[in-house]
Every structure is written in structure tokens, then in C-alpha cells.
Amino acid sequence: MKFATKAIHSSYDCDGHNRALMPPIYQNSMFALHEIGEQIPYRYSRLSNPTRRILEDTVADLEGGAAAYAFASGMAGIDAVWRTFLQPGDTIVAVADIYGGAYDLLIDVYAKWGVNVVFADLTRPENFDEILAAQKVKMVWLETPSNPLLRLVDIQALAAKAKAAGTLVGIDNTFATPYLQRPLDLGCDIVFHSATKYLCGHSDVLMGVVVVKTKELAKPLHTMMVNSGAIAGPMDCWLVLRGIKTLALRMEAHCKNALEIARRLENHPAVEKAFYPGLPSHEHHALTQTQMPKGAGGVVTVYLKNDSKEAANNVIKNMTMVKMASSLGGVESLVxxxxxxxxxxxxxxxxxQMGIKVGLLRFSIGIEDADDIWNDICAGLDTAL
Ligand SMILES: Cc1ncc(COP(=O)(O)O)c(C=O)c1O
Incomplete structure (x- = not known):
């Protein structure tokens, strides 16, 4: 099956569910046994739940992995991965422009716990050679395109280097989604999504999903999930499953609108620089064309010429449709x-150092009409001239 078909039909057979056409929400904490020792597929929803399982199997299928696990938030998913595969004394190398929450978790929790945390500019793969030559690295954590400057790393090149050194490769694939990029095919071991973003697509769920390449990696991660308990609830799983059914269509629309808005932003007099991997001016445009040939995603970032909080605030306050909010990846445009x-x-x-200036604005370009998005952004940007 091709992607759009899998997104609708994968991992659900209505025969096992009273012929319910859409996956039911098993809003149960428990499943009843007839007698002591009976083997039943589901016992307690922290271990596993039928609605959660359909979602997990669907995402595993879309990413080409052996198994997936759904957590109560993206950060809970990242934490479960790192706690499963890292111990005090181990080294993790993470991309320098990692998502802020993941940066905080590494510094506030893992470094204090005794994990050696190294941030590196992996846009130059040779930087990874130097680190690998100097020390044993347990895991490398990639994020591409990165948040918010949309920098790309060469997944295949870095994964090959990691493999040769016996280093696990984890990747945050939130911005690309499996529709635009399948990192397991390129040599990664673990793929992570903040499903809060594009997988859900409607800004009404917090969730993390982790996909692993092999059954060997799945076992300890599932044990961590069961022991630590930060699982996704059945209703949220159902909402994300519903979102995934339109993922292909939505990503096409996000990419089309984002490219159009990025082109216009690049020429707006209030904009110092527009960042979008689909623009020929982007530093990693050539890699984008080979690594993400279907499209460059829905996020566009700008530096305002007037690099001040006041100018950024004026832009935000003078847009009416495009609201200021913390997340991204929904059908609606946000800043x-x-x-x-x-x-x-x-x-x-x-x-x-990361390039996160005070006059930087990150737009999550939705699937509204491109002219309406542009008119609203212009109403804001014109105040920064
Ligand atoms: C790239 C990326 N990774 C991880 C996260 C964390 O996910 P959550 O907010 O669902 O915990 C986010 C959230 O913004 C993100 O943008």
C-alpha cells in the first residue's frame, strides 16, 4: 500500500471490533479475565490498550519500524528513549540547534544524572568524526529540519558513521513527518514524533510517539513505558489516528502554502532573512531536494530587520487570524x-549561538487560503517597516 492508503487503512481490521468502521475508543483501564492465569491480549491499559495499539501500529507502519509506543506528550516520549538507552557515564551527542524543551531535559536532568551531554553542529558531518574519534558515544540525537531555523543534517551520512562506531541513532522527525522523510530507511534506529504537531494536525492533543527499527530495541523501551507509565490515553490516541488519515493531504497543503509564503516573505522589506529549506537561498536547499524530495514542510522562520522585542510584538499584535501560540503543525496558521x-x-x-534572536518569528503555515495567510502576515509585518 502507498502512504495515503496506509494512513487510512493500516493496522485496523473491523472484524475484530464488531465491524465498527472506525477504530473504537477503548476507554478502559482494565480488561476482565475469566480465571486465574488466563492469557488475554489486553489486561491493563498502562501495559497496552487496543485503541493505543492501533495508533502505534499505524505509525510504525508509516515509518517502516518494528514497533511504536505512544506517550502522554512529546517530552515524555523523548525522556523514555533517553532513560531506556542511556546510563550515567554514557555520552549523548545532540544537534546544536535541538528543540528547546529537549535541550532543557538534557541539561536539567540528564547532565545532572551523570550523562555526558555534547552539543555539536552536525550540519558538517566531519564534526561527528572528531567526536567519535575522541570518545565512545552511546547515542546521537538528530533533529532535521530543526526548530526554528530549519537546518538539515545529512541523515544517511551521519547514521553510517554512527553505525560504524556502534552508536545508536535517534531522530526527532516532528517537522518532516513520515510523509516527507522516513529516517529508518536512511539508517536511523529510533524515530521520535511530537504527535502534538502534524500527526494530530488539529491542535487538540499532546502526545509523543516513538518508533523503533527492531524488536530488540522495542522490548526495553516498552518495559520503560510500562514501568514509568507516561502513556497516551485512548481518546487522545483516537484523535491522532483520525488526524493521521488526512496526513498526506495536509502535508501537501502545508508544503505548498509554506513555499508560497516563504517566497513572499523573502521579498518583504521588513524581513532581513526568510528561512525555508524549499527556498534556493536556504543553506541546505540541495540536501532538502534529495532528503525531502516531496516538500520542505510547513514551517517558515524570519529574522526581522528591526531585531527588537517591540518590532516582533507589533507584528504579532497586528495580525488577527494568525495567532501567537506555543505549538505548530495544526491546520491553522500560527506565529x-x-x-x-x-x-x-x-x-x-x-x-x-543557536541564532535565536529576539527579532525571530517562526510561522507555522496552515492550510488556509495562501492569500488570506499572506494578507494577515503583511498586516503585522507592515508595522515593522
Ligand atoms: C521538534 C520538537 N520536538 C519535541 C517537542 C516536544 O513535544 P511536546 O510539546 O508534545 O511534549 C516539540 C514541541 O514543540 C518540538 O517542536
Missing amino acids: NHCYSQSHSGVPHDVKM
């Missing part, structure tokens, strides 16, 4: 002031 929102916990100096 994020990353300096004070997504990356608020990151120290000022580190934000500067």
Missing part, C-alpha cells in the same frame, strides 16, 4: 516568538 516561547529556558548566550 511563535521562539526567544520567549519555545526556547525560553535556553540561556541568552546559547540562544545567540
Whole structure:
């Protein structure tokens, strides 16, 4: 089956569910046994739940993995991965422009727990060679395109280097989705999604989904999930399953609108620079064309010429349809002031190194009419001239 068909039909057989055409919501904590020792497929929903299982199997299928697990938020999913595969004394190498919440988790929790945390600019794969030559690395954590500057790393090249060194490769595939990029095919071991974003697509669920390439990786991750218990609830799983059915259509529309808006932003007099991997001016445009040939995603970021909080605030306050909010990936267009929102916990100096200026705005381009999105963004940007 091709992607759009799998997204609708994968992993659900109505014969096992009273011929209910759509997957039912098993809003149960428990499943009843007839007698002591009976083997039944589901016992307690922390271990597994039928609605959650349909979602997990669907995402595993879309990513080409052996198994998937759905967690109560994206951060719960990342935490489960790192706690499963890292121990005090191990080294994790993470991309320098990692999502702010993941940065906080590494610094506030894992570094204090004794994990050696190394951030590196992996857009130059040779930087990884130097690190691997100097120390044993347990895991490398990629994020491509990155949040918010949409920088790409060469997944295949880095995964090959990691494999040769016996290093596990985890990747945050939130911005690309399996529709645009399938990292397991390129050599990664673990794929993570903040399903809060595009997989859900309607800004009404918080969820993380982790997909693993092999059964060997699945076992300890499932044990961690059962022991620590940060599982996704049945209703949320159902909502994300419903969102996934239109993922292919939505991603096509996000990519088309984002490219159009990025082109216009690039020429707006209030904009210093527009970042979108689909633009020829983007530093990783050539890699985008080979690694994400179907499209460059729905996020577009700008530096305002007037690099001030006041200018950014004026833009935000003068848009009416495009609301300021913390997340992305829904059908509606949004704007994020990353300096004070997504990356608020990151120290000022580190934000500067990451390129997260105070005059940076990240747009999550929705699937509304492109002219309506543009007119609203212009109403904001014109105040920054
Ligand atoms: C790239 C990326 N990874 C992970 C997360 C964390 O996911 P959640 O907010 O669902 O916990 C986010 C949230 O913004 C994100 O943008």
C-alpha cells in the first residue's frame, strides 16, 4: 500500500471490533479475565490498550519500524528513549540547534544524572568524526529540519558513521513527518514524533510517539513505558489516528502554502532573512531536494530587520487570524516568538549561538487560503517597516 492508503487503512481490521468502521475508543483501564492465569491480549491499559495499539501500529507502519509506543506528550516520549538507552557515564551527542524543551531535559536532568551531554553542529558531518574519534558515544540525537531555523543534517551520512562506531541513532522527525522523510530507511534506529504537531494536525492533543527499527530495541523501551507509565490515553490516541488519515493531504497543503509564503516573505522589506529549506537561498536547499524530495514542510522562520522585542510584538499584535501560540503543525496558521516561547529556558548566550534572536518569528503555515495567510502576515509585518 502507498502512504495515503496506509494512513487510512493500516493496522485496523473491523472484524475484530464488531465491524465498527472506525477504530473504537477503548476507554478502559482494565480488561476482565475469566480465571486465574488466563492469557488475554489486553489486561491493563498502562501495559497496552487496543485503541493505543492501533495508533502505534499505524505509525510504525508509516515509518517502516518494528514497533511504536505512544506517550502522554512529546517530552515524555523523548525522556523514555533517553532513560531506556542511556546510563550515567554514557555520552549523548545532540544537534546544536535541538528543540528547546529537549535541550532543557538534557541539561536539567540528564547532565545532572551523570550523562555526558555534547552539543555539536552536525550540519558538517566531519564534526561527528572528531567526536567519535575522541570518545565512545552511546547515542546521537538528530533533529532535521530543526526548530526554528530549519537546518538539515545529512541523515544517511551521519547514521553510517554512527553505525560504524556502534552508536545508536535517534531522530526527532516532528517537522518532516513520515510523509516527507522516513529516517529508518536512511539508517536511523529510533524515530521520535511530537504527535502534538502534524500527526494530530488539529491542535487538540499532546502526545509523543516513538518508533523503533527492531524488536530488540522495542522490548526495553516498552518495559520503560510500562514501568514509568507516561502513556497516551485512548481518546487522545483516537484523535491522532483520525488526524493521521488526512496526513498526506495536509502535508501537501502545508508544503505548498509554506513555499508560497516563504517566497513572499523573502521579498518583504521588513524581513532581513526568510528561512525555508524549499527556498534556493536556504543553506541546505540541495540536501532538502534529495532528503525531502516531496516538500520542505510547513514551517517558515524570519529574522526581522528591526531585531527588537517591540518590532516582533507589533507584528504579532497586528495580525488577527494568525495567532501567537506555543505549538505548530495544526491546520491553522500560527506565529511563535521562539526567544520567549519555545526556547525560553535556553540561556541568552546559547540562544545567540543557536541564532535565536529576539527579532525571530517562526510561522507555522496552515492550510488556509495562501492569500488570506499572506494578507494577515503583511498586516503585522507592515508595522515593522
Ligand atoms: C521538534 C520538537 N520536538 C519535541 C517537542 C516536544 O513535544 P511536546 O510539546 O508534545 O511534549 C516539540 C514541541 O514543540 C518540538 O517542536
